[in-house]
Amino acid sequence: MLYTHKMVGSRDEVNLEILDTAFDMPSETLEKHVKWADGCLLIYSVTDKDSFQAACTLKDCLFQLRGPDLPVVLVSNKHDLLTARAVTEDEGANLEGELDCPRFQISVAEGQEGVTQVMEELLVLIKRELVKSLSAPQPAQDTSVPGMEKKSRLYYMKKAFKKRVVRSRSDTF
Numbered sequence: 001m002l003y004t005h006k007m008v009g010s011r012d013e014v015n016l017e018i019l020d021t022a023f024d025m026p027s028e029t030l031e032k033h034v035k036w037a038d039g040c041l042l043i044y045s046v047t048d049k050d051s052f053q054a055a056c057t058l059k060d061c062l063f064q065l066r067g068p069d070l071p072v073v074l075v076s077n078k079h080d081l082l083t084a085r086a087v088t089e090d091e092g093a094n095l096e097g098e099l100d101c102p103r104f105q106i107s108v109a110e111g112q113e114g115v116t117q118v119m120e121e122l123l124v125l126i127k128r129e130l131v132k133s134l135s136a137p138q139p140a141q142d143t144s145v146p147g148m149e150k151k152s153r154l155y156y157m158k159k160a161f162k163k164r165v166v167r168s169r170s171d172t173f
């Protein structure tokens with residue numbers, strides 16, 4: 001399922017496209033989505049070992065396809081059901097260490113506060129990564145070709161941003 005959602009912050013608003021992947025998605029489909037994503041939430045239920053295993057598998061897939069730079073937040077859900085716990089605290093902490101990413105322990109059933117915190121954290125990471133990639137050194141200019149004179153850094157940042165947006169859109173459909 002693909003959802004759209006607008007998050008309004010104090011300084012800006014962001015339109016999100018959120019893809020809810022399925023457990024048994026074919027690997028080619030999953031790979032296509034992982035290439036498209038600007039960030040990823042790895043969510044598992046503390047009462048469901050299979051969902052934790054799926055998060056571990058997805059972690060390997062993310063590293064393979066996107067390397068360590070894709071913004072990721074790990075979320076363990078259903079903390080209101082700790083009496084039925086099937087995934088230990090240590091297992092969650094180990095996965096967090098392997099991913100080297102923030103981890104949130106929430107209960108969606110108890111309200112939206114945890115979900116909002118998770119989304120805000122992911123957006124911070126995505127913005128940080130975007131700024132990093134836009135401010136990376138640009139390829140050297142060929143000034144021997146007429147019209148290829150040096151352009152401003154802002155010009156290249158805008159160009160890279162547009163390219164990224166267009167790529168995200170075209171990969172969606």
Ligand SMILES: Nc1nc2c(ncn2[C@@H]2O[C@H](COP(=O)(O)OP(=O)(O)OP(=O)(O)O)[C@@H](O)[C@H]2O)c(=O)[nH]1
Pocket residue numbers: 022023077078079080081106107108109110
């Ligand atoms: N007690 C409790 N139940 C929850 C919580 N979060 C989700 N649920 C319930 O768990 C069930 C599954 O929730 P979904 O949102 O469909 O989870 P999902 O991971 O998308 O499940 P799939 O559709 O199988 O992929 C629903 O009955 C939810 O109401 C939680 O934090 N606590």
